[in-house]
Amino acid sequence: MAAAAGLSVRTVRNLELGQVSRPRRHTVEELAQALGLGDHDRGQLLRAARAEPAAADRVQCLPPDVRDFTGRRSELDALTALVDTAGPAGAVLVVHGPPGVGKTSLLVRAAHRIAADTEFPAAGYTDTCFVDLRGVDDPPLGVDEALDQLLTALGDPDTQLPASTGARLARYRMISARRSGLLVLDNAASEAQVRPLLPTGPNWLVLVSSRHALTGLSGVRRMRLDVLAPDEAQDLLADIVGPQRTAADPAAAARLAALCGHLPLALRVAGNRLADRPQWPIGTFTAQLDDEQRRLDLLRAGDVQVRSAFAVSYAQLPERGRRLLRRLPLLRWRQYPLEVAALLLGPETDDAVEVFEGLVDAGLLAPGTVPDRYVLHDLTAVFAAERLAAEEEPATAAQARTRVVDRLLDTVDAAGAWLDMDGPADPRNAFSTGVAALAWLGAQREQWWWAIRQAAADGRHARVLAANRSLYWYSDRHFGAVPWAEVYALGVAAAQALGDPVAEAGQRNSLGWVMHVVFGRPDEGATQFRRAIELARAHGDLHQEAWGLAHLGGVAMRRKPPDVAAAAEFFATARELFTRVGYRVGRVVTTYFHADTKIAEGDVEAAISLLTVAAKEWQEDGLALPTRNSIDGYIEVRLGNAYAHTGRLTDAIDAYDRALRYFGYAGDLTGSGRALVDLATALAQVGHPRTGEVIDLAISTFERHHDEARLSKVLALRDARVT
CATH class of the missing domain: 1.10.10.10 (Winged helix-like DNA-binding domain superfamily/Winged helix DNA-binding domain)
Structure with missing residues (x-):
């Protein structure tokens, strides 16, 4: 029979022994086919298999549904779909998550939906049982007590329960083997508490909730429950206090939900307190919760406390x-x-x-x-x-925090050694390659930026300055990594606190660069550059004086119209100072800046000559640090600009492509952005087939890095092509 029906021998045996009281429809249809039943007999068999059990035989012991349950649509859909996806063997699913996240509410709502679904009895399920395992109590519900509840629900209430745990467990296994249904084990403390309560029969759906993932249970599905999404949190609040109140001040409602951490328990407590005080605007309670030291004191209603x-x-x-x-x-x-x-x-x-x-x-x-x-x-x-x-003790906590600050800033210094344009080819520190150093700075920027702020707050000014110096070239290539204006403002304050005017000049040059280049506020940048030059001259530091002059040249070039003559003078003076102090990076940079002035004057051949000199000088020592490729990239971008200025667009496109490769090697997002804009422009001018591809790449890059200025340029370029 089993072979003819395409069923397992075990399935047929369980049907014969009555251990499956309501087989699945497809099982009955396969048996009818194997028996060769006609339409009349086939219909009778199907009706008999689907007949409802006597009311006295059905167990219904779910707690009341949660009336104001809100959200969790995807989770509910996944849970209620278990009826269809479990298969003949049944299923066990563990819902786990933090305290107060609404695990019990979700399971109760899901259980009611499953039990109310017409597919529930159609699939052969009859019983619905619920046991609170009291996992957070000390002690939690014992196995004996849990078995008592289940045996009372599933067995004959007039039959005396066995005295020993083993006997109770044997009876539970026997009863659960011949019944089917949904079992909710709420608030489980451990795997050991759950294992003996899992039904023996195949036709059971078991939903377990716990603060723990219960990873020791085998063959189960798991669902991690997190806090609500912001919109769901606000919907729950509106359900409790009334939509009119939340609509009257949606900003306060959103803030209240955020202060509750979008945690359902906290939202219910806050909502119940507000519901009990209808005269309170939501903003009144929100203002109270803003005080972090009082927040958990306020998040209590009756005997329900979030803190507990x-x-x-x-x-x-x-x-x-x-x-x-x-x-x-x-x-x-x-x-x-x-x-x-x-x-x-x-x-x-x-x-x-x-x-x-x-x-x-x-x-x-x-x-x-x-x-x-x-x-x-x-x-x-x-x-x-x-x-x-x-x-x-505060001192103990501070010591722990300082360990973290020191590790982060030590690592920043190690990464900076790989980024220094004049650094050794192999710094041999915490990073094996410059690429690894760049990757760490990108991945840990939230952490090292916090460490700089914390060091400043702790008055550790020398550490702030050291970190800022290490990040100098990183900031130049990654505009959006952190708020650089704040970084260098802290550096200025640290230098002043240490009484170090030369360090202050360096930090002011960097701060001015942020104002000018990143924020597009050249006048504010120029103020910082002039102050840096004053400090550097007063204390004989040609290095910072030269950088200040070079930056002022950049400001002059970005005037409308550009003051090309003033810029050329600034760049020439800066290059002379860099030559005097033997700073090759500065010489090369001011040389290609000087080439910009030649392009602006229309003397393209002079610009190309300067850029050729810069490229040759830059390649002399053969160092292979990744950030050094940025200089190569900026030289190539300017060569492309020079070629484009005279209509040599094919040469310009080749130069921009080389620049992109260099910037890619260097991990230089800023340089890549500039090269992408220039390349897309040149390609569009010649109607090159790559134009659309490069524009799309530029748009996705600038959107990803929130580069609004360049994004607007390529969007305009795309729109012009469409027009």
């Missing part, structure tokens, strides 16, 4: 887990890279992965967007900061 939800999980952590959690707010990053955040534990970090993953498993950290990064949600951070203040 975190406190239970915190108390269950091992000592090093508690230490790490309470110290993480010292850093206040959006994401915590394992390699540096681990230093909060102390000098010894061999067990860091286990400690971080333990916090993830406890629902107190979330995995980041890339491996070895972690996210600390807002209210968890507030709770952790409370524990830090209560459990550790």
Whole structure:
């Protein structure tokens, strides 16, 4: 029979023994086909298989549905689809996540939807059971108690329950083997608490909620539940307090949702407090919650407290887990890279992965967007900061934070050694290549920028200056990495605090460059350059004087119309000073700046001659540091400009292509952007087939790096082509 129906022997045997009371429709259809039943008999068999069990035989013990449940559409769809996707073997799904994220509400809503779905009885399911395992209680619900609840629900309530755990477990397995349905095990503490409660029969859907991922359970599906999306959080708030109140001040409602960390528990508490105070504008409560030190005190309604939800999980952590959690707010990053955040534990970090993953498993950290990064949600951070203040001396906390600052700034200095245009070809430090140094600066920019600010706040001015010097060439090539104006303003303040006028001149030159080149405010830039020149001259520093003059030349060239004569004089004087101090980078840079003035004057041959000299001088020592390719790129861009000025567009396109390759080697986003604009313009002028491809590449690049000025140029170029 099994072979004829295309079914397993076990399936047919279970049907014969009555262990499957309501087989799936496709199973019955296969049997009818194998038996050769006619239409009449076939219909009777199908109706018998789909007949509802007697009401007394059906178990319905779900808690009431959550009336104001909001959001979680994709999660609900995935859970309710289990009826269709589970297959004959059934399914077990663990929903896990941080305290207060709404795991129970989601499972209850999903269970009601599953039970109400017509496919639920059609698929052979009858019972719906719910057990609160009280996983955050001390102690949680014991296996004996859980079995009592399930046996009472599934068995004969007049039958005395077996005395021993083994006997109860045997009866539960026997009963669950011949029944089918949906079992919700809410708030599980551990795998050991769940395993004995998993039904024996195949036709069961089991939904488990826990703060832990319960990774020790085999053959289960998992769903991590995170905080609500901002719009869902505001919808939940509106459901509780009334849409009229949230619509009256949507900005305050959005701010309140954010202060609640978009955490459902906190939103419900805040919403219930506001619902009890209809005369309060939402902004009134929002202003109170703005005080971080009072926030968890205010997020309580009746016997429900947000703080308590975190406190239970915190108390269950091992000592090093508690230490790490309470110290993480010292850093206040959006994401915590394992390699540096681990230093909060102390000098010894061999067990860091286990400690971080333990916090993830406890629902107190979330995995980041890339491996070895972690996210600390807002209210968890507030709770952790409370524990830090209560459990550790300020000096101890400061020492932990300083370890992280020092590691980050040491690494910035190591990366900077690879970026220094006159640096050694092989700095032999923490990075094996310059490409690795650039990659680290890009990946960790949130962290090292925080470290500079923290060093400044701690009065460690020499460290600020050292980091800023190390980042000099990186800033020149990566405009959007961090707010460079703030970086160099801190550098100016640090130099002044140390009484170092030459260092101040250098930081003012960099600050002026940001104002002029990055922000497009040449007058503000010129003010900084002139002050830098004054300081440098007063203290005999030709290097910073030369840079100030070179920058003033750049300002003159960007005037409308350009003051070409003044620019040429600035560049010539700067080149002379760089020659006197033996600074080859400065000589080369001012040479190609001087070529810009020749192009502006129409003396293209003179410009090409200067650029040829610059290229030859730059290649003399043969150093292969990646950032040095940027200089090659800027020389090629200017050669392209010179060729384009005289209509030699094919030569210009070749030069721009070479520039792009150089900038690519250097990881120079700024230079690549300039070359892309110039290349797209030249290609469009000759109607080259590559034009559209290059314009699309430029648009995607500038959108990705938020380069609005260049984006507007290529969009205009694209629109002109369409027209």
